[in-house]
Every structure is written in structure tokens, then in C-alpha cells.
Amino acid sequence: MYKKNLIGVSILLCIFFINDINAYPIDYITLENKFNARMEITDLYVVDLNNDGSKEIIATSYDSKVYLLDSAVNKIWQYDAKAYVYSVNAIDMENDGQLEIVAGSSRLQVLDFNMTPLKKSPRLDPAKKIVVGDFDLDGFDDIMVSTGRVRSNTVYIFNNKFEILWQKSVRGEFLWGIAMEDLDNDGKKEVIIGGSEILVYDADKNLVWSFKPDGGVGDLLVDDIDDDGKKEVLVGSYPNFYVLTNDGRLKWSYKTKSTVKSIHVTDLE
Secondary structure (H helix, E strand, O other): OHHHHHHHHHHHHHHOOHHHOOOOOOOOOOOOOOOOOOOOEEEEEEEOOOOOOOOEEEEEEOOOEEEEEOOOOOEEEEEEOOOOOOEEEEEOOOOOOOOEEEEEOOOEEEEOOOOOEEEEOOOOOOEEEEEEEOOOOOOOOEEEEEEEEOEEEEEEEEOOOOOEEEEEEEEEOOOOEEEEEOOOOOOOOEEEEEOOOEEEEOOOOOEEEEEOOOOOOOEEEEEOOOOOOOOEEEEEOOOEEEEEOOOOOEEEEEEOOOOOOOOOOOOOO
16 A cells, blocks of 8 residues: 555656656547636636536636536536635535535635525635635534735634634745644644645644745645554655655655645555
8 A cells, every 4th residue: 555655646746747748649548528717727626516426627717717517527607706716625514415615715705506605704815725624623624724925824724604713824935735634643633834844733823843845835735655544744845745754754755856736645556
């Protein structure tokens, strides 16, 4: 399992280094479907939103729209958020088995499958990334979001009523890497933030540990990649990809030729 997981990481790293590789057409790869937004797509999330057995694609764009597409990339609807939309995720706000869309622009907006606005957060700086999970372990999903402008960033964790559970301001580069995970298996979740450096805080906002990569963080992921019962923190940066132990020590690193902006781990076999 350890080797399989690392293979998965390596392959996905290679995908994002494609700008350094000469690309040639492959005759067995064909374009099945295509959707064009008016401006650049900023984020995607794929999920069976209405529990019909078929997955939908949620896309956000700099054209201020949230798009809901079916599995054949046909547009079901588009919603005007009135501002650039940077990030998207799905959340079961009421713990009723029905997922809603949460999109991040100058505020977080929650929409149901029928495009009905359900809730919205207070006004924020641009919402760069959204993570969903049960931070306070009350049985309801919470929303973690990194927001910011140049050199000034804030991480919020909201409950399902958009009450602030946790908030921390951090100076430096945009916080493209965020997570809330129980790193030390004590039954409480830590907050992991990646911008100019990796910062890990406990629920009371005490700094637990930090790690300084050579460049800014493009993404981070928490996973037990070697199945030893202890989670690792995977960090994409420039010019290195890092694997850190759950207490902040460097486990290994891999030198890259470009910035790692997305990390996924899977068992390919």
C-alpha cells in the first residue's frame, strides 16, 4: 500500500509538470464533451448532488458564475454570484443526507440543487479555498475557508449557521493549502495552513509546529500514506514536494521543476 500511494503521488506530480514536457497527440484520447465559460474556470467539484446515481460537475469562474453541469457537461443552470468566484465545495448543511453547494467569492454562498440561495456568510476578502469537515465534532459539517489579499490573509471556520468557530490572520503569501485534521490522534482536530510556511494550530489557536518550505505553498493534503496509523502532511511548493511527519519533521522531499499546485493520493492498483 505504501508503494502504491507513493506511485499515485508521483504520477499526479508528473501531470502538473507537463509544461516542461513536449506534448504529442495520442490517437486513443478523444474529447468527449466540452463546456466553455466566458472567463477562466477557477475551481471544480464533482459529486452526486441530488442522489440520483449520476454525478454532477460544479464549476466556478472569474465571470462571477457558479455552473452546475451534468455528467455529459450539459449546463443545468448558472448562478450569478455578483463577484469573481474562486472556490467551490459541497456540504450537507443540515445533516439530512442532502448536499448543498458552497461557493466562495466575496462571501460564502450556499445553494441547493435547484439554484435556490439558502445561506450566506458575512462579507469576506476573496475566498481562495474551501474545505468541508466536522471541526468541532458536533455531527454537523463546518466550512473552513482561506481568504485574503496581497500579504494579508485570514482563515475562518464557520459552523452550519455561519457562526465563527475559529479565526486566524496570517501574513505572507496566499493560503492555497488548508486542512482540518486530527494529526496526533487525540480526538481533537488541528488547523493546518499553508502560505509562506506551514503552520499548525490547535483548536485554541496555539501554534503547535511550523515548517518553512523553500517557496510558497501551492497545495497541501493530510493522509496516512504508509498505513502506520500516523498521518503525514503532504506539501506542494516550488521547487520541492515535501512529506512531513505529524509533528512537523521532514520525512522526505522531491525536487521539482515547477510549482506543485494540486495533490491527490490514491491506490492505483
